[in-house]
Amino acid sequence: MQKIITDNTYFSPKDTLCCGQMFRYRPHDKGYLVFSRDKACYLYSADDKTIIECEDGEYFHNFFDLGRDYGEIVEKVRSFNIPLLLKAANICKGIRILNQDLEETVFSFIISQNNNIPRIKGIIERICEALGNRHTFGGLEYHSFPSAEKIASQSADFFKGLGLGYRDRYLPKAAKELSAERIEAFKALDTPSLKKALTRLCGVGPKVADCISLFAFHRTDSFPVDTWVEKVYREDFHGEETNRAKINKYFTDTFKDMSGYVQQYLFYYKREDM
């Protein structure tokens, strides 16, 4: 077992996990158990430290984006000098934008459409239990997130049985569309082209594409606009637009390559009703 110890000023387990960018975690002991792909870690804070215990330190170092200076990012966000954002940055400075597995992110956010977070978490858990491989971590049993190939081999009815509702047919279809060549081609694209390419996948529209480009490709010039962000835009930025594409343009034009960080701060701030 490896142990990664970091300062917790810019790394809060709770805020990083609960801000809506990932769904596979649960409270455990002093912190949380976190699952990504076929891997697991135990994440917790003690005194002024945040600690990761896991078998694959390299994987989770990258997963939690530990190579990046978040003090610098928070300062850049503060420098926009927007009162609401100053407040949000203080509360959310412990959020790290994760580097998540591409396939897992694609399927997870297809499921997220017109859905709420507790139910999304439940659906993903049932998918892992039904199709994932069994693993153990520190004596605890868990299931991996299934491969695209495995998802592609299931019927829409199978997913309906897991409670996906009308999204049942999107998963196998998107899984078949996710070829290795296509995934490889994604990496070379700039963010607007990547977003367009992701939108070709069944069940992936502009908002989900923004989430994938942010949480799997770390494209921080993406700004996903969902119902909560729309609420922030209306109520706090006093925006007039109702078209989500235009709201997206307003935010990305304003925040450029800080868009992803700002979006997460605003989303979390609004959803937690702080």
Add this chain to the structure above:
DNA sequence: CTCCAGGCTTTAG
């Protein structure tokens, strides 16, 4: 009962 959730596909205009 209605309304809403990290919106999308399909169809109509």
Add this chain to the structure above:
DNA sequence: CTAAAGCATGGA
């Protein structure tokens, strides 16, 4: 091209 209807499910 844009706009709107239709969509499963479960909790408030």
